[in-house]
Amino acid sequence: xxxxxxPLRNGVEHKIFEVLPxxxxxxxxxxxxxxxxxxxxxxxxxxxxxxxxxRLQGKKGVWLNLPLSHVNLVEPAxxxxxxxxxxxxxxxxxxxxxxxxxxxxxxNASHRVRVGAVVLNHNKEILVVQEKYGSLCGSGIWKIPTxxxxxxxxxxxxxxxxxxEETGVRRxxxxxxxxxxxxxYNLTFSYIYLQIDTEFLEILAxxxxxxxxxxKSDLFFVCLLRPTSFDIQKQDLExxxxxxxxxxxxxxxxxxxxxxxxxxxxxxCSMKMEKSYSGFSKKPIxxxxxxxxxxxxxxxxxxxxxxxx
Amino acid sequence: xxxxxxPLRNGVEHKIFEVLPxxxxxxxxxxxxxxxxxxxxxxxxxxxxxxxxxRLQGKKGVWLNLPLSHVNLVEPAxxxxxxxxxxxxxxxxxxxxxxxxxxxxxxNASHRVRVGAVVLNHNKEILVVQEKYGSLCGSGIWKIPTxxxxxxxxxxxxxxxxxxEETGVRRxxxxxxxxxxxxxYNLTFSYIYLQIDTEFLEILAxxxxxxxxxxKSDLFFVCLLRPTSFDIQKQDLExxxxxxxxxxxxxxxxxxxxxxxxxxxxxxCSMKMEKSYSGFSKKPIxxxxxxxxxxxxxxxxxxxxxxxx
Numbered sequence: 001x002x003x004x005x006x007p008l009r010n011g012v013e014h015k016i017f018e019v020l021p022x023x024x025x026x027x028x029x030x031x032x033x034x035x036x037x038x039x040x041x042x043x044x045x046x047x048x049x050x051x052x053x054x055r056l057q058g059k060k061g062v063w064l065n066l067p068l069s070h071v072n073l074v075e076p077a078x079x080x081x082x083x084x085x086x087x088x089x090x091x092x093x094x095x096x097x098x099x100x101x102x103x104x105x106x107x108n109a110s111h112r113v114r115v116g117a118v119v120l121n122h123n124k125e126i127l128v129v130q131e132k133y134g135s136l137c138g139s140g141i142w143k144i145p146t147x148x149x150x151x152x153x154x155x156x157x158x159x160x161x162x163x164x165e166e167t168g169v170r171r172x173x174x175x176x177x178x179x180x181x182x183x184x185y186n187l188t189f190s191y192i193y194l195q196i197d198t199e200f201l202e203i204l205a206x207x208x209x210x211x212x213x214x215x216k217s218d219l220f221f222v223c224l225l226r227p228t229s230f231d232i233q234k235q236d237l238e239x240x241x242x243x244x245x246x247x248x249x250x251x252x253x254x255x256x257x258x259x260x261x262x263x264x265x266x267x268x269c270s271m272k273m274e275k276s277y278s279g280f281s282k283k284p285i286x287x288x289x290x291x292x293x294x295x296x297x298x299x300x301x302x303x304x305x306x307x308x309x
Numbered sequence: 310x311x312x313x314x315x316p317l318r319n320g321v322e323h324k325i326f327e328v329l330p331x332x333x334x335x336x337x338x339x340x341x342x343x344x345x346x347x348x349x350x351x352x353x354x355x356x357x358x359x360x361x362x363x364r365l366q367g368k369k370g371v372w373l374n375l376p377l378s379h380v381n382l383v384e385p386a387x388x389x390x391x392x393x394x395x396x397x398x399x400x401x402x403x404x405x406x407x408x409x410x411x412x413x414x415x416x417n418a419s420h421r422v423r424v425g426a427v428v429l430n431h432n433k434e435i436l437v438v439q440e441k442y443g444s445l446c447g448s449g450i451w452k453i454p455t456x457x458x459x460x461x462x463x464x465x466x467x468x469x470x471x472x473x474e475e476t477g478v479r480r481x482x483x484x485x486x487x488x489x490x491x492x493x494y495n496l497t498f499s500y501i502y503l504q505i506d507t508e509f510l511e512i513l514a515x516x517x518x519x520x521x522x523x524x525k526s527d528l529f530f531v532c533l534l535r536p537t538s539f540d541i542q543k544q545d546l547e548x549x550x551x552x553x554x555x556x557x558x559x560x561x562x563x564x565x566x567x568x569x570x571x572x573x574x575x576x577x578c579s580m581k582m583e584k585s586y587s588g589f590s591k592k593p594i595x596x597x598x599x600x601x602x603x604x605x606x607x608x609x610x611x612x613x614x615x616x617x618x
Contacts, residue, residue: 071387078380084401086523087393088417092401093523108397109418109525110460151419151526152519205589209596209603210461214395214402216418217460219528260594264605278587278608280514285569287518294518296573299587299608 019050027104029061030054037069040076047080055098061105062096112212113149114220115159118269119198121227125244126269127196129166141255142245144265146220154295156200156282159223163198166242197229202279203297204268207261222265224272224279247273328359336413338370339363346378349385356389364407370414371405421521422458423529424468427578428507430536434553435578436505438475450564451554453574455529463604465509465591468532472507475551506538511588512606513577516570531574533581533588556582 020043022030032050054062064082066073068090082094086108097103119127128142147162149155201224212218250256251266271277280297287294329352331339341359363371373391375382377399391403395417406412428436437451456471458464510533521527559565560575580586589606596603 068387068393071384074383075380078377083398084377084396085398086417087396087401088524089392089394092393092396106522107421107457107459108395109421110458111420111422111528112416112418113420113526113528148416149419150416151524153526155517205605205607207594207596207603207605208464209601211601213415215397215460217422217462219420219422261596261605264592264594264607268607280589283573285516285573287516287570292518292520294516296514296516296570298514298573298577 018046019053020046022050025061025063027061028059029063030059031063031065033065034067034070034073038073040072043073044076044080047077051098060097060099061103062098064094064096065091066094067091111217111219113155113158114146114218115149115155115162116144116146116220116222116265117159117163117198117225118144118204118222118265119163119196119225119227120247120269120273121244123244124247124273126247126250127163127227127242128245128250129242139255141253142243142250143255143262144222145242149221154282155203155221155297156223156295159221159225160198160200163196163225196227198225199228200224200282201226202281204272204277204279205264220261222268327355328362329355331359334370334372336370337368338372339368340372340374342374343376343379343382347382349381352382353385353389356386360407369406369408370412371407373403373405374400375403376400420526420528422464422467423455423527424458424464424471425453425455425529425531425574426468426472426507426534427453427513427531427574428472428505428534428536429556429578429582430553432553433556433582435556435559436472436536436551437554437559438551448564450562451552451559452564452571453531454551458530463591464512464530464606465532465604468530468534469507469509472505472534505536507534508537509533509591510535511590513581513586513588514573531577 020032021035022032025031038046051062062082063085064077066077071092074092074094077094080096082096085093085095085105087093095105097105117127121127127145129145130140130142145162145166147158147165149158153161204222204224206219206221208217208219210217247266247269251270253262256262256266268277268279272279278299281300283296283298283300285294285296286292329341330344331341334340347355360371371391372394373386375386380401383401383403386403389405391405394402394404394414396402404414406414426436430436436454438454439449439451454471454475456467456475458467462470513531513533515528515530517526517528519526556575556578560579562571565571565575577586577588581588587608590609592605592607592609594603594605595601
């Protein structure tokens with residue numbers, strides 16, 4: 001019902017609020033989610049009416065989720081006083097803080113999280129890859145598989161996935177590059193499905209750096225994994241982007257001496273192979289006041305004596 | 310120079326590109342930063358000319374940084390094919406991927422990072438606070454100080470800051486509430502400046518959970534700190550939101566038995582006090598291929614024997 005239709009009740013004109021669709025959040029605020037298209041004029045009118053109601057109700061933060069399809073409402077929202085909070089490819093989240101008191105709007109996500117996977121086998125070999133992209137591409141440097149942890153993904157699961165994906169990259173190389181020449185290289189189809197399955201053991205160390213992309217910071221977790229699916233024969237992999245390399249050979253690459261992080265990771269691995277280093281194991285826990293599952297990473301002392309592979 | 314003024318050179322009309330201000334990024338793309346206001350029509354014309362040039366130059370990703378003051382350009386940018394990448398209160402970052410090949414645009418920040426500070430003194434007391442906001446407010450539960458790590462802030466520095474700020478909260482309580490009644494409570498002004506300085510020792514454990522706010526994940530680092538500035542006398546703090554509590558009393562709060570994380574933190578602290586637990590210490594390192602400083606957190610074995618306070 002629009003303002004024009006506001007009825008007279010007891011001889012007094014009562015304003016009928018045309019409010020935007022919203023739900024309450026858990027912190028005394030509201031979340032507006034625009035589902036149907038709206039022109040800017042109606043939007044501004046409804047927004048002002050909504051604010052009148054929210055102020056009366058003592059609401060605090062107002063979250064406005066605008067899908068990409070509602071991009072026409074971004075400019076009017078900002079002109080009404082909204083500020084950007086965060087954005088993902090398909091939506092923009094804006095926020096408005098109503099009270100005079102200091103805002104308790106939570107900060108935006110600040111960190112990207114990456115994993116590096118140390119996979120050691122019982123021959124004292126380490127799984128290493130050569131990068132197809134990035135700063136190490138074409139350098140000839142063999143490094144541990146690395147990758148970005150997705151939103152909602154466990155750190156240990158990301159490490160397992162990255163090993164599988166990075167070693168699995170070879171599969172598409174075989175298929176795309178060598179499919180017609182597969183006999184020349186004397187390869188059998190068994191290698192086409194070559195992917196390394198692993199089990200997470202512990203987080204050996206982690207590194208925090210800043211301004212990794214734009215102003216955001218970076219957390220890089222070095223995970224120790226044990227291969228579970230099979231052993232790769234070194235000679236079949238030399239021509240590819242992944243191989244088992246003697247740990248000593250990996251440690252003696254020039255980069256290992258030049259770069260702090262490479263050096264420290266190899267040093268930690270050495271200690272681990274001598275069973276004189278203890279990282280953080282994972283332990284499932286339930287979080288504070290709901291039943292959501294999380295993982296605690298801590299030093300389980302008994303792991304000190306566990307073999308690494 | 311606009312298109313209308315395009316000159317004839319050698320009898321052939323040469324198109325003069327009216328491009329947007331941009332710089333190259335390190336990955337074969339460009340970053341457009343709008344500094345001066347622009348109307349939407351000129352913006353779209355310049356954007357199309359720019360794209361013509363960028364395509365010829367083989368550019369990949371196009372980043373478009375629109376400050377809040379340029380909100381009028383959001384809708385035309387999206388209509389030209391840009392998608393949201395991320396946003397902060399004062400700007401919106403959009404991105405466009407030119408090549409046919411799969412996008413290598415980096416993911417947005419996915420995690421919020423928080424710290425919890427375990428501060429133990431030589432009397433086997435733990436620094437605990439009561440929350441003024443949040444889910445534990447009004448519950449009577451005493452907990453370790455916690456807070457959010459800012460973009461660009463070191464984890465260990467955030468823990469030190471949070472202890473100082475959270476224990477420093479009492480300062481404003483004294484000033485605002487008790488300033489006129491300060492003699493009644495027999496308090497001296499020395500307490501007004503009460504803030505606890507600490508030294509970082511190690512990260513005892515950390516916890517990853519998901520969907521902490523919207524789709525973003527959460528990393529919570531439990532840090533062990535040693536107080537350095539002074540000892541607080543318990544009796545002066547009972548009326549406040551922070552106190553030194555006997556570790557046994559903190560461990561015997563009902564919440565400690567009910568909540569996994571509380572229980573595990575107390576268990577780890579017990580082991581630490583018996584010198585039978587080793588967390589991760591910090592070590593400054595330089596990062597991969599620039600001279601930026603970062604911190605590696607790892608198990609320094611020699612710390613096993615260090616006293617905790």
